[in-house]
Amino acid sequence: MDIKKMRESHKLLAEYKYELGKIERGYANRTLYVNISDNTISSKPVTETMKEKFVGGKGFGLWYLWNATSPSTKWDSPENEIVIAGGPACGITQYAGTGKSLVCSISPLTGIPIDSNVGGYFGPLLKFAGWDALEVQGKADNDIIVYIDGNKGVVTIEEAPLEAVDGHILGEQLTEMYADNEDDKRNVAVVTAGTGAEHTRMGLLNFSFYDPRRKTTRLKQAGRGGIGTVFRNKKIKALVVKFSNVKGNLNNAYDQSIINKTGIKYHKEIHDLDHLQNNMRKIGTANIIEVMDEYDLLPVMNFQYGSHPDTEKIKSTVFIEKYITQGVQDGCWYGCSMACAKAADNFTLKTGPYKGQKVTVDGPEYENAAGLGSNCGIFDPAAILELNFYCDTYGIDTISFGTATAFAMECYGRAIINKEATGGLELNFGNFETAVELLHQMSRGEGFGTVIGQGVHRMKKMFVEKYGADADFLFDIGMEQKGLEYSEYVSKESLAQQGGYGFTNKGPQHDEAWLIFMDMVNNQLPTFEDKAEALHYFPMFRTWFGLYGFCKLPWNDIVPEGNQYTDEPAKVPEHVQNYLDVAYGVTGKRLKVSDMIRESERVYNFQKIFNIRMGKGLRKDDKAPYRSMGPVTKEEYESRQERYDKQLKEIGYHIEGKTTEEKIAQLRKYREDQYEQLMDAVYKRRGWNSKGVPKIEYLKEIKMDLPELIEVVKDLQ
Amino acid sequence: MVKIIKLNNRDFPWEEGLTIKKIMEKKRYTFPKIVVKVNGKVIEKEDYEKTEVNKGDKVEMIHLLAGG
Numbered sequence: 001m002d003i004k005k006m007r008e009s010h011k012l013l014a015e016y017k018y019e020l021g022k023i024e025r026g027y028a029n030r031t032l033y034v035n036i037s038d039n040t041i042s043s044k045p046v047t048e049t050m051k052e053k054f055v056g057g058k059g060f061g062l063w064y065l066w067n068a069t070s071p072s073t074k075w076d077s078p079e080n081e082i083v084i085a086g087g088p089a090c091g092i093t094q095y096a097g098t099g100k101s102l103v104c105s106i107s108p109l110t111g112i113p114i115d116s117n118v119g120g121y122f123g124p125l126l127k128f129a130g131w132d133a134l135e136v137q138g139k140a141d142n143d144i145i146v147y148i149d150g151n152k153g154v155v156t157i158e159e160a161p162l163e164a165v166d167g168h169i170l171g172e173q174l175t176e177m178y179a180d181n182e183d184d185k186r187n188v189a190v191v192t193a194g195t196g197a198e199h200t201r202m203g204l205l206n207f208s209f210y211d212p213r214r215k216t217t218r219l220k221q222a223g224r225g226g227i228g229t230v231f232r233n234k235k236i237k238a239l240v241v242k243f244s245n246v247k248g249n250l251n252n253a254y255d256q257s258i259i260n261k262t263g264i265k266y267h268k269e270i271h272d273l274d275h276l277q278n279n280m281r282k283i284g285t286a287n288i289i290e291v292m293d294e295y296d297l298l299p300v301m302n303f304q305y306g307s308h309p310d311t312e313k314i315k316s317t318v319f320i321e322k323y324i325t326q327g328v329q330d331g332c333w334y335g336c337s338m339a340c341a342k343a344a345d346n347f348t349l350k351t352g353p354y355k356g357q358k359v360t361v362d363g364p365e366y367e368n369a370a371g372l373g374s375n376c377g378i379f380d381p382a383a384i385l386e387l388n389f390y391c392d393t394y395g396i397d398t399i400s401f402g403t404a405t406a407f408a409m410e411c412y413g414r415a416i417i418n419k420e421a422t423g424g425l426e427l428n429f430g431n432f433e434t435a436v437e438l439l440h441q442m443s444r445g446e447g448f449g450t451v452i453g454q455g456v457h458r459m460k461k462m463f464v465e466k467y468g469a470d471a472d473f474l475f476d477i478g479m480e481q482k483g484l485e486y487s488e489y490v491s492k493e494s495l496a497q498q499g500g501y502g503f504t505n506k507g508p509q510h511d512e513a514w515l516i517f518m519d520m521v522n523n524q525l526p527t528f529e530d531k532a533e534a535l536h537y538f539p540m541f542r543t544w545f546g547l548y549g550f551c552k553l554p555w556n557d558i559v560p561e562g563n564q565y566t567d568e569p570a571k572v573p574e575h576v577q578n579y580l581d582v583a584y585g586v587t588g589k590r591l592k593v594s595d596m597i598r599e600s601e602r603v604y605n606f607q608k609i610f611n612i613r614m615g616k617g618l619r620k621d622d623k624a625p626y627r628s629m630g631p632v633t634k635e636e637y638e639s640r641q642e643r644y645d646k647q648l649k650e651i652g653y654h655i656e657g658k659t660t661e662e663k664i665a666q667l668r669k670y671r672e673d674q675y676e677q678l679m680d681a682v683y684k685r686r687g688w689n690s691k692g693v694p695k696i697e698y699l700k701e702i703k704m705d706l707p708e709l710i711e712v713v714k715d716l717q
Numbered sequence: 718m719v720k721i722i723k724l725n726n727r728d729f730p731w732e733e734g735l736t737i738k739k740i741m742e743k744k745r746y747t748f749p750k751i752v753v754k755v756n757g758k759v760i761e762k763e764d765y766e767k768t769e770v771n772k773g774d775k776v777e778m779i780h781l782l783a784g785g
Contacts, residue, residue: 291747291748517782522780523726570779570781
């Protein structure tokens with residue numbers, strides 16, 4: 001690559017100089033606004049009200065997005081924004097998982113706000129460059145790069161015609177371009193999408209960090225909701241930030257010593273216990289592949305089943321022994337001893353434009369292995385890694401791709417679509433060659449790949465209109481809600497998790513709540529009220545991570561010794577206190593758990609009302625596909641007949657002499673009714689009315705009765 | 718008399734010589750982060766094999782992953 005030539009071809013469209021400033025208690029106290037339509041750049045102050053109501057991170061992102069858009073804004077409207085914000089704890093180097101950014105935009109898949117959290121260095125370096133958030137609005141005429149030089153205090157918008165688009169190449173090119181030398185590369189962070197993001201609605205953003213041991217640019221993904229599609233639609237090729245003097249005290253914390261103390265305690269836990277618990281340092285989140293299979297929770301063939309004998313071939317130890325480089329400190333931000341950002345080095349690609357090249361594959365994470373693997377009936381670790389690589393570099397969300405491809409494969413298997421529809425592709429479960437070709441088609445913008453790239457919601461409509469498919473059946477088996485594809489867990493046997501997916505703000509992603517063990521296995525949530533309490537606490541607790549810039553994984557992917565003796569071991573109380581201590585250390589705010597929940601309630605309900613403002617967010621939008629609740633087909637029922645027959649007997653239904661179809665119908669009636677009852681209980685617990693609308697009195701109670709919010713909900717009380 | 722224990726507050730058949738380890742094998746509870754209690758008392762992992770469960774005991778096997 002001729003970096004010099006690429007840089008010389010840049011055309012400067014705008015330049016903005018700023019004072020470098022200083023961070024106080026985790027806040028730079030200003031945010032950066034960049035408009036790429038009219039090439040204006042400006043600084044906005046962070047107000048005390050913003051901090052009080054929205055804290056930072058996702059809170060700031062949603063607030064800016066609300067102000068930038070109107071109810072008629074579409075994902076590709078110029079006024080739609082991409083907002084990246086870290087939060088006050090972002091950039092701490094003494095505790096694990098403190099480099100997260102939250103990215104918000106109006107989603108091409110759902111039409112409502114999406115938030116996606118991501119590691120890598122961009123968020124922390126952005127803050128150290130002087131900005132609590134970056135807000136990008138408008139649409140460029142030609143491909144541009146926004147460059148933030150946090151050393152010199154200069155922001156530029158530059159046309160960049162020659163660089164690649166695919167994430168793994170562009171990340172390398174820009175790291176090389178903006179670093180002064182090899183040592184300086186760790187001071188450069190790049191956000192990219194990829195060619196596939198241009199031709200689909202499920203584009204992701206890659207956030208880079210330079211790995212000096214591997215001498216390569218690594219990529220972490222803001223995967224959900226198609227923000228990469230927005231990015232490329234705006235003709236943004238990349239966002240780059242440079243800051244060269246990362247130190248442990250740059251947040252200018254209120255009490256650094258408590259952060260240090262908490263961090264040392266936690267690092268020791270990781271060192272002593274990780275190998276006895278989840279093996280995050282060896283394989284990252286993929287440690288649970290075989291666990292999910294064992295508990296019948298691993299999605300197999302479009303969520304029809306929860307386990308498969310061939311899972312043995314893709315279990316975590318296979319990746320550890322054959323592919324994933326061991327003994328490397330794989331943290332995606334400084335100081336993360338959990339180090340779960342694993343990678344397969346020297347992986348030789350078998351297909352596509354980079355065929356034959358040896359690459360570093362960032363992953364697989366659990367969702368990749370389950371979505372690209374078992375859910376598509378693919379039980380080949382090398383195939384999963386290749387799909388993982390191409391998803392990342394093309395800028396395609398592995399979860400949406402996996403779930404959407406699995407749906408299309410089932411439709412093909414049931415002759416709902418045929419080879420004519422797929423352009424000649426044999427779209428059967430287990431067909432890696434076809435799955436990877438779909439990705440290449442997404443990159444090229446052609447063929448059936450671009451149909452899958454529209455997501456399950458639009459495929460359902462298309463298959464009904466074009467091929468006469470049964471709309472009700474497609475609704476049952478199409479694993480999407482609000483337009484977003486389900487993430488990779490089978491929720492059929494956990495009513496709480498059906499709600500954990502179904503009552504989310506952004507769509508069915510498990511980052512609000514994962515309650516399957518508590519509910520299905522532990523039986524800790526026997527009543528609707530118990531489930532509703534969990535569906536209040538956990539989504540609020542987990543929202544809080546995204547307000548401060550924390551990663552969720554260090555919370556419960558390892559637990560301290562003695563956790564079993566606490567009153568509520570599932571909440572990991574000691575780690576909750578760690579977070580409160582670190583947040584106190586940074587900001588000086590001494591929060592209790594109830595304060596933490598209250599902070600989240602404000603932002604959570606803000607997002608809920610944002611959804612309502614955009615035309616979703618009501619009870620009807622929380623309706624879920626039946627496959628998330630129970631067996632749709634005869635094959636599914638009969639594969640777990642003993643389980644389903646037992647439940648029917650327990651509810652007093654006489655199964656003798658009944659056909660499978662009759663039993664399916666009866667079970668469905670029962671389970672759908674349970675889901676509705678759960679919805680009532682959860683809405684009540686969350687302070688919403690039966691339509692799913694926050695009550696004004698509740699908004700007053702949580703101090704979120706902003707006039708613009710009341711305006712949206714007042715006629716829906 | 719029905720020979721059962723309560724496992725996570727559900728009925729589970731009891732048999733002579735039933736231990737924590739045997740219950741976990743029968744239930745295929747392979748997850749590494751499980752808190753085990755018998756009648757409210759925490760049982761450490763190294764004691765699973767030797768800890769026998771009696772008829773009517775209340776056994777909890779709490780899987781800790783609550784996050785995903």
